[in-house]
Amino acid sequence: MLRLVAKRLLGTASGDIPSRPLQILPRLYHENVIDHYNNPRNVGSFDKNDPNVGTGLVGAPACGDVMKLQIKIDEESGKIVDACFKTFGCGSAIASSSVATEWVKGKSMDEVLTIKNTEIAKHLSLPPVKLHCSMLAEDAIKAAVKDAEAKRAKTNATLKGADVKSG
Amino acid sequence: MASRLPILRRISILLKAPPSTTLRSLRPSLARRFLLRKVLAPNVSPWICAAASSFCSGPLNLPQDSQGPAAIDYRSVLSEDEYHRLANSTIQDLQEKLEEFGDIVELEGFDVDYGNEVLTLKLGTLGTYVMNKQTPNRQIWLSSPISGPSRFDWDHNAQAWVYRRTKANLLKLLESELEQLCNKPVNLS
Numbered sequence: 001m002l003r004l005v006a007k008r009l010l011g012t013a014s015g016d017i018p019s020r021p022l023q024i025l026p027r028l029y030h031e032n033v034i035d036h037y038n039n040p041r042n043v044g045s046f047d048k049n050d051p052n053v054g055t056g057l058v059g060a061p062a063c064g065d066v067m068k069l070q071i072k073i074d075e076e077s078g079k080i081v082d083a084c085f086k087t088f089g090c091g092s093a094i095a096s097s098s099v100a101t102e103w104v105k106g107k108s109m110d111e112v113l114t115i116k117n118t119e120i121a122k123h124l125s126l127p128p129v130k131l132h133c134s135m136l137a138e139d140a141i142k143a144a145v146k147d148a149e150a151k152r153a154k155t156n157a158t159l160k161g162a163d164v165k166s167g
Numbered sequence: 168m169a170s171r172l173p174i175l176r177r178i179s180i181l182l183k184a185p186p187s188t189t190l191r192s193l194r195p196s197l198a199r200r201f202l203l204r205k206v207l208a209p210n211v212s213p214w215i216c217a218a219a220s221s222f223c224s225g226p227l228n229l230p231q232d233s234q235g236p237a238a239i240d241y242r243s244v245l246s247e248d249e250y251h252r253l254a255n256s257t258i259q260d261l262q263e264k265l266e267e268f269g270d271i272v273e274l275e276g277f278d279v280d281y282g283n284e285v286l287t288l289k290l291g292t293l294g295t296y297v298m299n300k301q302t303p304n305r306q307i308w309l310s311s312p313i314s315g316p317s318r319f320d321w322d323h324n325a326q327a328w329v330y331r332r333t334k335a336n337l338l339k340l341l342e343s344e345l346e347q348l349c350n351k352p353v354n355l356s
Contacts, residue, residue, distance in 0.1 A: 062303035118315055128297045129285075131316040132308060 029091055030125035036095035041102050044084040046070045051155050054148025056140040065089035065133065067097045069140035071104055071112075073148050080104050080112065085140075092130040096120050096137035109145045245305045245321055253321055254300045254307055257328060257337070258286050261298070264355050272351045293348045296341075307337065313344045 029037070045068070046053045052073045059066040066089065072082040083101040087094045099120050104112045117134040120126075126134055245253075262281050265288055269277045276291025288296040294312025301308050307319045307328050319328035319337045328337035338355045346352050 060303065063301060121315070128295045128310040128312070129299075131310045132318075135316045 032099075032124050033091055033095040033126075036098040036124075037091045040094060040098045042082075042084045042098065043086065045086060046072055046082075046084060051151050052148075054144040054146070054151065056143030056145070056147060058139045058143055059089070059136055061088065065093045065136055067093065067136055067140045069097060069100060069137075069144045071144045071148060073109070073152070077108075078152075079106065079108050081106070090130070090133065092124065092126055093133040093136065095124050096126075096133045097140060099123060100137040100141050104141060109148060112141055113145060115141055247302065247305075250302065250305045250321070251300075255284075257307065258284075258298060258300070261338075261341070261355060262286055264353070268345070268349075268351075268353045272349045274349060290348060309337065309340075311340075311344060313347070314340065 046055075048055045048070070050072075052075060054071045054073065056069045056071075057066070065087070067085065067087045069085045070083065071080045073079070074081045083104045085097040085101045087097045100115070103115055103120075115138060117131070117138040120134040120137055121131050124134070258281070262279060265279045269279060274291055274293070276289055278287075278289040280287045280289075284300055286296075286298040288298075290296075290312075295310075296312065297310040299308050300306075301318070304318070305321065309317045309319065311317065314335075317330045317333070317335065317340070319330050321327075322329045325336070329335065330337070330340075342353055342355050
């Protein structure tokens with residue numbers, strides 16, 4: 001047993017230990033990315049006219065990536081109870097937005113604003129050239145929250161106006 | 168996606184030319200001053216703002232407090248030719264300076280590569296920088312092992328590439344990060 005370990009450590013391939021070519025493999029998608037690509041979570045859309053739904057639309061087709069991320073807010077608690085996304089783009093962009101919808105569920109709007117693109121990129125082991133996808137996902141979250149907050153403010157303003165009128 | 172295209176084309180036309188005048192008829196400096204005044208004017212159409220926010224994660228997507236006053240005229244029209252000229256000269260200039268830097272700093276795994284208009288700077292185990300042009304936005308995109316992704320726009324006033332969210336200057340950012348990583352100062356300006 002000790003000889004086997006020693007051989008491995010010294011890297012002397014004597015035929016009985018298969019050589020490990022891991023270091024010369026070309027760039028591959030991390031298994032988390034492949035998982036999100038093959039089994040994307042929360043694909044779909046909510047009614048954007050629903051006052052409890054915030055929609056974030058970021059990117060542009062010319063750039064190569066478009067992400068639409070929607071969040072459903074619980075009226076009383078103000079927490080995000082559901083999220084869905086639709087993304088046009090590369091595997092990393094799809095995985096980033098899929099991860100984003102998973103991470104926002106159950107959190108408050110303030111909390112999700114602290115989600116950083118670096119965390120998404122780390123979770124998916126994104127290569128340098130794909131870090132921009134994670135930033136887009138972070139922007140999508142921020143845009144959705146901003147839209148939800150704007151709608152809530154509008155609803156509150158309308159309700160206040162109604163109270164004043166009836167009172 | 169097909170139904171989006173006409174709308175996007177209309178939006179891009181609207182963003183490029185203000186309704187009351189054609190820019191080509193104005194001298195470039197006058198045109199810029201005119202646009203600056205337009206941007207700072209309070210009555211910018213909300214629809215244009217909303218449309219602009221759907222373009223590549225521009226500053227309009229962020230909550231107001233994290234975005235300082237717009238000192239940069241982000242609606243300045245940079246023609247594609249001028250953009251390519253500026254971006255190419257910046258990137259090629261950087262490539263030369265980084266190659267010189269590589270000769271000075273003895274770092275294992277140091278490599279500068281420019282192919283398909285993408286500049287890749289490998290710093291061995293310290294990380295990799297990737298810089299590329301993003302022509303539709305007239306931007307230079309940078310991916311840094313320290314500061315992550317950033318998107319630089321050309322600022323006419325500063326005559327430099329600036330990342331609006333942090334006000335960072337592309338060359339200054341690279342200089343400070345490379346000095347931090349390699350413990351040797353570098354001048355990229």
